[in-house]
Amino acid sequence: MRNFKIHFQYIKSALREGRPPRFVPCRQLEGDRDMNSTKGQDGKWMVILAVAVVASAVVSFTVGYMLAPGDEPETQEYEYAKAVIVTDEWGDVISITMEDDYNRTVVLDGFAERIVSVAPTPTEILFAVGAGDQVVGVDDYSDFPEEAQSLPKVGSWTLNVESIVGLEPDLVVCSDLVPRQQLDLIANQSIPYFIFATRTMEDVYKDVRLAGLMTGHIQEAEAVAASLEARVKAVTDLTLAAGVAKPGVYIEYYPLWTYGPGSFGDNMIALAGAVNIAHDAGNEYPELTSEFIIASDPDVIIYTVGVMTTTNATEISSREGWDQITAVAEGQIYSIDDNLMSRYGPRVVDGLEKLAALIHPELFE
């Protein structure tokens, strides 16, 4: 199909330039030869000339035809994603090669037009770069933006392979929390999958640009990423300025569970100009002991509000021994929307702005 299209395009481009497609004169010349040969005499010359013209025409057409698609492909490299986009001479994308966050190479033969997103973060990023129309299915938890809610659902922890295949996607995108065995099954059906493993704010910019790259919304994605970078910079210019005190912060997403080193929450706390009391904990999402939290004496306590929430400021202040904590004594207990901390698309920048304003009210009016 692609070959046929290129052939057709070649003829069309030849016509556009005002030269006739070469096989047309070939046939005319063959006709001339037949007529001339009946004349005899100077027919010999004409035959040689005709044969030479025919031969050169055939050779040049064949060579031109064979070389045309491969002759002038343009490659455009995008360093941030180790991505290479190859376009042919008519500007059509031949292939997109990208590396995902697990260093897997994902190759597409054009911009993805039917994407199934099986995690909320990629769904939000795809919609943010203006590729919402190219998303044809989402997981059960993708509820933002509103348009995503009405898309076909394909399961969550256990995916519905049938539904995904039935949507005839050309790409599946997921986060690193999705069990991969089922995606491997679909990948055998030449439906590639791309993993977003977002851990820092830098990853968010990269993921936004990647989403633009795979869907052909490169400029829009660049604009979104640049505006996110500018907004984060506006915050960090204040929070990370010299002389700004760094209060100790404890954020709980479930009683005693918090964000540890290497997690996105830890990075957000740092950007908001504070010190995460669990920054030296053993893993990304540690469960702390009450004793450790009291001893760390956070200046601010923030709890997330979402589906897992079981607590409120009153319950936190009434925990045994917590009245000695500075945050409790001074009433510095706040809440934040869980989605702004855990959906690593553009919304985490809203989260960062909120977080910074809660921790450093003096810097933000």
Next chain:
Amino acid sequence: MIVLLGILLVGSIFLAVMVGSLGPIGPGDPVKLSFHDAMDALMGGSSYAWVFWDVRIPRVLMAALVGAALACAGTAMQAIFRNSMADPFVIGVSSGAALGAATAGVIGAGVIMGVYASPMFAFGSALAAVTIVYKLGSVKGKVYVDSLLLSGVAVAAFLGALVSLLIYIARQQYHQLLFWLLGSLALASTDKVLILMAPVLVGAFVVILYGRDLDALLMGEETAHNLGASPEVLKKVVLAVAALMTAAAVAFSGVIGFVGLIVPHITRLVVGSNHRLLVPAATLSGAIFLIWADTLARSIVAPTELPVGIITALCGGPFFLYLLRRNSSERASS
């Protein structure tokens, strides 16, 4: 009876492969195919054909094999232990397999061995766990049922703690492990079915062959001995075969509870405890039961699916209690 169950099994397989998100039986999401379209699509290279041949058929066949393996192993265990609470998991098979799968996840064996890493690890460690339990439960080559049961429980608890520890260390694989620990047939594929087929079919055949000896054993070891059965050999062979079947099933589908406990009981209540009839009947019933439990699991909350263990427990539990109750009231009135 056996012929009837055989026909039921074949019928169940035919019906169950028709059920799915894309139809012809099912919600039809995102597209619903009619019966006629579905039949046409099967012969072509369409994505429906792939769904049918490479997703549904392996899944239904794997449900049948896993169900058969668990029910057959359960029947054998209950006879060997002469204990109605015995199931394929009492001798440490499931925790051993769980530990293997968790280890494979933590050390990243998938990088080298691909999708077979956790099944293979699970299989190996399940057999290792059974061997340890067996060694602990036997004295001078003689197997004592009660010490075997007790050491099985203790080893299972110990291995269970190790699994929890590994899950704690490997947060990243948490969801993958959970998926496996809850039991699911969603990862069925043709080659897994082929691998599973050998231990299950051979295992079931061996247990059926020992049917008469199992009957003898139920009358007591001395009686069995007097009847010409050798209880020690019998126990060793049947235990090994049952462990092999269970480990194979658990390795590919995770821990699916209740099938191995309840199906043998229900079958026994219907056909009686003649093992030459009971073993094949329970094996076939296990296959039929798990096919339908899995079909329900994948269609009841489509497009998502329930862990199949929830269905087996929800369906099996009450039905089992009903049969038990009816049976005891019959006994009381006679």
